[in-house]
Amino acid sequence: MPLVNVHVLRGRTAEQLDALLDAVHDAQVEAFGVPETDRYQLVSQHEPGEIRALDTGLGHPRSKDLVVLHFVSRRRTREQKVKLYELLAAHLRDRLGISGDDLIVTITENEDTDWSFGAGRAQFLTGELS
Amino acid sequence: MPLVNVHVLRGRTAEQLDALLDAVHDAQVEAFGVPETDRYQLVSQHEPGEIRALDTGLGHPRSKDLVVLHFVSRRRTREQKVKLYELLAAHLRDRLGISGDDLIVTITENEDTDWSFGAGRAQFLTGELS
Amino acid sequence: MPLVNVHVLRGRTAEQLDALLDAVHDAQVEAFGVPETDRYQLVSQHEPGEIRALDTGLGHPRSKDLVVLHFVSRRRTREQKVKLYELLAAHLRDRLGISGDDLIVTITENEDTDWSFGAGRAQFLTGELS
Numbered sequence: 001m002p003l004v005n006v007h008v009l010r011g012r013t014a015e016q017l018d019a020l021l022d023a024v025h026d027a028q029v030e031a032f033g034v035p036e037t038d039r040y041q042l043v044s045q046h047e048p049g050e051i052r053a054l055d056t057g058l059g060h061p062r063s064k065d066l067v068v069l070h071f072v073s074r075r076r077t078r079e080q081k082v083k084l085y086e087l088l089a090a091h092l093r094d095r096l097g098i099s100g101d102d103l104i105v106t107i108t109e110n111e112d113t114d115w116s117f118g119a120g121r122a123q124f125l126t127g128e129l130s
Numbered sequence: 131m132p133l134v135n136v137h138v139l140r141g142r143t144a145e146q147l148d149a150l151l152d153a154v155h156d157a158q159v160e161a162f163g164v165p166e167t168d169r170y171q172l173v174s175q176h177e178p179g180e181i182r183a184l185d186t187g188l189g190h191p192r193s194k195d196l197v198v199l200h201f202v203s204r205r206r207t208r209e210q211k212v213k214l215y216e217l218l219a220a221h222l223r224d225r226l227g228i229s230g231d232d233l234i235v236t237i238t239e240n241e242d243t244d245w246s247f248g249a250g251r252a253q254f255l256t257g258e259l260s
Numbered sequence: 261m262p263l264v265n266v267h268v269l270r271g272r273t274a275e276q277l278d279a280l281l282d283a284v285h286d287a288q289v290e291a292f293g294v295p296e297t298d299r300y301q302l303v304s305q306h307e308p309g310e311i312r313a314l315d316t317g318l319g320h321p322r323s324k325d326l327v328v329l330h331f332v333s334r335r336r337t338r339e340q341k342v343k344l345y346e347l348l349a350a351h352l353r354d355r356l357g358i359s360g361d362d363l364i365v366t367i368t369e370n371e372d373t374d375w376s377f378g379a380g381r382a383q384f385l386t387g388e389l390s
Binding site (some may be wrong): 007044046049050051052053054055056057058060068070078081082085086087088089090100101102103104105106107108109 | 131133144147148151155164165167168169170171172173174175202238240243244245246247248249250251252253255258259
């Protein structure tokens, strides 16, 4: 947890996709303070006609590098979220040369009851996770 | 914002998909009163075996035209949501000949802290968006 | 309702995918007490490089059988959710031989206003559904 839905345009090499997922994961671990093994990422690679991303007038031209991230997570503080966005932008820029113009992030929060990580158990309720 | 996940069966032409996304966007702009540039749409095209859509006994036979929409949005009023559903059905019918039987919509709400539209900034918090 | 996003690795036969979707649906019907026709499932089949699933240190080795489920649902009780996880694990194991190690589930809740099942109507508000 979180579960991260990663939407990109098709065209990256396997190595580039690996590096992207690593960068996203590292930002999350640092911002949310979750364990390194708290990694659940699902990638959807789209054809150009399958994504429309404008900018609400903010002045972010989008390119083929576009990365749209949808996190499903337990509650996080405002500070944790702001840090997540900053670290995502920094890691994507520094490691992969992806402009902040190409990064869109949204978060949906849920509760301890809403997760099972294996064996049909709700590990936040059983006490296996806290 | 919103971020709209659009699920359809594979088989539409590029022009048909464009028209569908335009219809969805126009309904959203009118119902939610968001800017024209508030456009974030992700399409997943499925094989027939990848979608199961019944009707909870409501009497909506589904066809190959089926459109399933999942909106992730800041809070909207009941009136805005009802208007969204009505406009979606109207636009899909009038512009594309898609029956209301083939339209399924759900919304997940989140908060101002849950969005970054570029540059690693939370624009609803910084005041860049309101 | 719920809407179930089913993420798997590509490689199952049509019959195996059918059986998986049936098992998921039956668990939901039993755990949530919804009608048999309350079935809305969307499958995404991923390439190996498109999924990263570790285990938060819980000791669940993941295999090519991995199933990640994201339910979008009206409010459910803690008991209903715990039952859902248990039944999902049981049905996948008993019917398909899928280990509980390969089952990850998360739930996002929304409200009566957040659903339209056809015809642009909000059936939980109109009274067509209760």
